[in-house]
Amino acid sequence: MKSGILNLEYIYLALLWTIWCAIHSLLISRVVVSRLKERYGDRYRFYRVFFNLVSIVTLVPVLIYSNSLRGDPFFSWSGAWRPVQLFLAMGAIALFYTGGKHYDLWQFLGVRQVRENESRKGLTETGGIDTSGILGVIRHPWYTAAILIIWARPLNIPVLVTNAVLTSYLFVGTVLEERKLVAEFGEEYRNYQKRVPMFFPWKRITRPGP
Numbered sequence: 001m002k003s004g005i006l007n008l009e010y011i012y013l014a015l016l017w018t019i020w021c022a023i024h025s026l027l028i029s030r031v032v033v034s035r036l037k038e039r040y041g042d043r044y045r046f047y048r049v050f051f052n053l054v055s056i057v058t059l060v061p062v063l064i065y066s067n068s069l070r071g072d073p074f075f076s077w078s079g080a081w082r083p084v085q086l087f088l089a090m091g092a093i094a095l096f097y098t099g100g101k102h103y104d105l106w107q108f109l110g111v112r113q114v115r116e117n118e119s120r121k122g123l124t125e126t127g128g129i130d131t132s133g134i135l136g137v138i139r140h141p142w143y144t145a146a147i148l149i150i151w152a153r154p155l156n157i158p159v160l161v162t163n164a165v166l167t168s169y170l171f172v173g174t175v176l177e178e179r180k181l182v183a184e185f186g187e188e189y190r191n192y193q194k195r196v197p198m199f200f201p202w203k204r205i206t207r208p209g210p
Helices: 002-027 030-068 079-100 105-109 111-116 141-151 157-185 187-195 202-206
Strands: none
Touching: 002 030, 002 157, 030 105, 030 111, 030 157, 079 141, 105 111, 141 157, 157 187
């Protein structure tokens, strides 16, 4: 009976994360965004702020429920695994930092849209396709960093469920995001996709050199 209850809790946890991810994707889908732009006109400039607030508010109960599920780790980054954990954590920090040098933080937060009534196609500082620095190595350094950081922690069943859903969402969500970028930038972004990997610099590994 105890095992059945625990299994149900993990199903609820996976469902909560899935719902949060679905809401997050729906709110930035092309259909929703285009309809909101048509309906609200100039007032649409507040949408990014609204989106961020909704994402945070809806995330809170999911985190509370997730943290309420206790479980002994079945894997911990100790002994010979500790350097691997440090590598993942430091890699995530480096990717957040180097990616942040190319992204427009004010655009990401929604401040620029409110202040200037302007919404750029991309989150880069130029508003276009930036292929310099880390963006010339992988296309989505922040998403790669997120994947690294969530797996660089001790694993129990709740963490494993959470990581599985979030990792799947990052892959699926990125594919959907890239469809929007292709629609906005066309052949320029398709060429970027051909040259630069999405998450991991496998082209640099298999074909070293400039």
